[in-house]
Amino acid sequence: MKRAALVLAIAALSCSDRVERTGAVSSAIINGTDSPSEQDAVVLIMHYDAVQLGGGTAGCTGILLTPRLVLTARHCVSITDGSAACDSAGKPTFGAEVKSDHVASKLYAFSGTTRPDFISGLDRAARAQEILTTGAKTLCDNDIALLLLERPMRDAKIAPVRLEGGPRKDETVTVVGWGVTEKSPNPDVRQQRSGVKVEEVGPADRLGPAEFKLGESGCSGDSGGPAFAESGAVLGVLSRGGNGSGAKPG
Template sequence: MLSTTTTRLFAALLVSSVGAAVTGCAVEPDQGGVSEPSVGTVIQPIIRGGGSGTEHDSVVVLTTIENGQRAALCTGTLVAPNLVLTARHCVSNTDATTACAQDGTPISGSMIRGNRVASHLAVFVGTNGVAPDSAVEANAAARGKRIIVDASDTVCNHDIALVMLDRELTSPVAPLRMTAPAATEKVDVVGWGVNESGSLVAARSARRDIPLLGVGPGPYPTNPAWGYGDAEFMTGESACAGDSGAPAFAKGGAVIGVSARAGNGQPSNGNMASTCVGGNAHAVYTHISKFEKLIKAAFDVAKQPLWLEGQVNPWAPLPASDGSSGSSGIMNQGGNEPTPGAQQHSAKADLLGDTSAADDDGEPATGAPAAADDSAAGGCSMSNEPPSDNVAYAAGVVAVVALLFGLRRRFRKDAPPDELPPPRDPYESMM
C-alpha cells in the first residue's frame, strides 16, 4: 500500500498537472455546445474496476521524469522483456486537448510536437497488482532507451508507441493480436490510478467484459461531429484521462488495443473522474492491428521475438533434459520462466524479410516508424548501421588462445542493451 506521504504527493501531482493543462484531463473548446475532455498523461481511473492480480503483472506504470521529478504518468504493457506498448501522447509532447473526426483527421488540438527524451521515461512494475511508488525515481525497474513511433504528426488514429528499455525485466509479458476486434467482442481493461470517486487507490484496477460500442470509423455518442477513426474502437465507461496507454485485453489474454482518450461530454466538476462516468461516457482505443509494421519493427529494434495470440510463448521454459525445470529468470504472462535463447531472435528478419521502410533518399516512407533521438527532446535523426567487423580465424591456435576467444565471444553476446549497435534503418529509434 502507498504511504500517506506518497499518496499526498501523487494527488498533488494529479491536481497540478491538470492545472497546467499539459498532462491532465483538459477541456476542449466548445464544439456545438459540447465540451469533450481528452486523455492526458496523468494516471487516472479504470472506472468501476475490480482487483487485478498476477494475471496482469505485464501492465506497468510509465512515467516521465524531468529534473529528477515525476512530471507525468501513464500505463503501459510489457510485450517483450525490454519493450513496452503504450500511447503516443505518453512519449511525445502533444497538444493539451484532442478532438478528432471519423476520418482520423484532427478537428482541434491533437498535434504532436516532437518526442520526449527516451531516457527520461521510467517504468515501474507492480507485483500482484500492488502499486509501485513511482514518486521515487530510484524505484524504477528500467528506463527508456529508444522511442519507436510512426511518422504521424497527430494522435488522431495514431495514438500508439513502443518504448525499448535499457534492460530486460523479469515481469510477465503479454501477447498481441494482429487482427481487428469484432463488433460483438468484449474486452478487459487494466490500468493504474484513482477510482470513479476520484480517490487514489493503492492497487492496479481491472474492468472485465466491457462490450464495444463500435469499431471505427464512427461518431462520438455525445457529439456526432467528432469521431474515432478506422484504427480505433470505442467502449462505454471504462478508462479515463490518464489510463492513457492502458491495454484492452481480449478474453484470451492478448492485447488488442491501447487507451487513447475518453469523456462523457460534460465539463469537470472538480472530481478527477467526473468526465468519464455515466451513461454517455466513452473511451477510445487504438487497435494495434493497424500498426503491424510499426510493431514488428519495434520488436526487431529490441531484438525480441514477436509473441502473437495463439502462438507458443517464446519465453516459456524448455523441458530440461535432466528432469529439472529449465529456467532463465524471465517470467511469462502465466508466471512461468522462459528460456533466454529466443531473446536474440530478429522479428524483422522473420516477419518483414528484406522489405525496407525507407524511400530511396533514406528518409522514412509515409507511415513508417520515425526514429526518436534521445539526445534532445523532440529531435529526430536517422542513421544506418556500419558494416560489422570481420573476424579472422587462424589455424593451429593453442588451447588457451581458443578459450580466451570463446570468452570474448561470450562477453560480446552478453553485452547489456546499452551496447547495441547504431540503428540499421529508419525503423530504429536513436539512442
C-alpha cells in the same frame, strides 16, 4: 526517435464530450477492481523531468510485449495538445497535435501489482532507451507508441497480441491501468475492469480507421493501458475520452 509500424488498434472511450481529453495523469478506470498478478505484463510508466514537470512526475500505463519492449499511448511519451477531436478519416478536427517527444531517458517502466516507492523501488524499474512511433504529428489514428528499455524488465510477464483480426463490435474486453481511484490519486494497487463492450469500430463518427470505442471503463484513459480480448491477448491501447457518466472512478 525512429518510426515503427504499429498495427494495434487504438481504443477511444465512450463519453459524452465532442472534444475528448488526452491527459495521462488524471485518467481512471471507472468501477475498477484490483488487478491480479496474472496481469503483470501491465506496467506503470513514470515520466521524471525536474525541468518540465517542476520536480514532479507524471504517470501512464503500458504493456510488455517483450522483456524490453513496452506498448503505450503516444501522448504518454510526447508533448501534445491536451484535447483531441478526430473525424472518420483519422484527421484532427480540433487539437490532437503532437509537438515533440519526451527525452527517452526520463521515462521509466515499473513492474508489479502495487505502486512502487520511487526512491527505493528502482530495482523494479527499467529506464527507456528509445521511443518508437509512427512519426505522425497528430494523435488521431496514431495515439500509440513503443518504448525500448535499456535492459530487460526483471521477471517480465509478456502479453500476447491478437493477430487473427481487429476489434469486433459487441465483443467484450478487460481494461487494466494505473489511473486515479475514488480514494486516491495514486492508488496502491493496479486496477482492472472486465466485461467492457466494444461499442463501435472505426471508421465511424469521431473514430478513425485504426480506432474503436469502448463502453464505460476508463473515460479519459488509463492512458496507454491495454484492452485485453477474452483470450487474454492485447487488442489495443487506451487513448482518449471525456468525463465518465453515471459512475465514480475506482
